[in-house]
Amino acid sequence: MFDRIKGYKEDNLTPIGYRKISQIFNDEGLKTPRNTEFSNSKVHSIYKKGKIREERINREDIVEVSQPEIYVIK
Numbered sequence: 001m002f003d004r005i006k007g008y009k010e011d012n013l014t015p016i017g018y019r020k021i022s023q024i025f026n027d028e029g030l031k032t033p034r035n036t037e038f039s040n041s042k043v044h045s046i047y048k049k050g051k052i053r054e055e056r057i058n059r060e061d062i063v064e065v066s067q068p069e070i071y072v073i074k
Contacts, residue, residue, distance in 0.1 A: 002050030005043055018043045 008016040008024075016024075018040035025038040032042055 001046055002053075005047045006050065009047060018047075 005021055008021050022038040022040050022043045025043070030038065032038055036042075
C-alpha cells in the first residue's frame with residue numbers, strides 16, 4: 001500500500017491528493033488492514049508511517065565501541 005501511495009504522491013509530475021487516492025483504492029475494491037474502506041485520513045496515516053519506517057531503515061547508525069575496563073574484585 002505504502003509503495004502505491006508514495007508513487008501517487010512523489011513520482012507523478014503533479015501529485016495526487018489523499019482524497020483522490022482513497023477514491024482510487026475504494027473503486028478498486030481494496031480495503032484497509034482493518035477491513036474498512038479508505039478515507040483521506042487513512043491514506044495519509046499509511047503514507048506518514050511509511051515515511052517514518054523508510055527513514056529508520058535507511059539511516060546510518062553511529063556506534064562507538066570503547067576499550068572495556070576490567071576491575072579486580074576481592
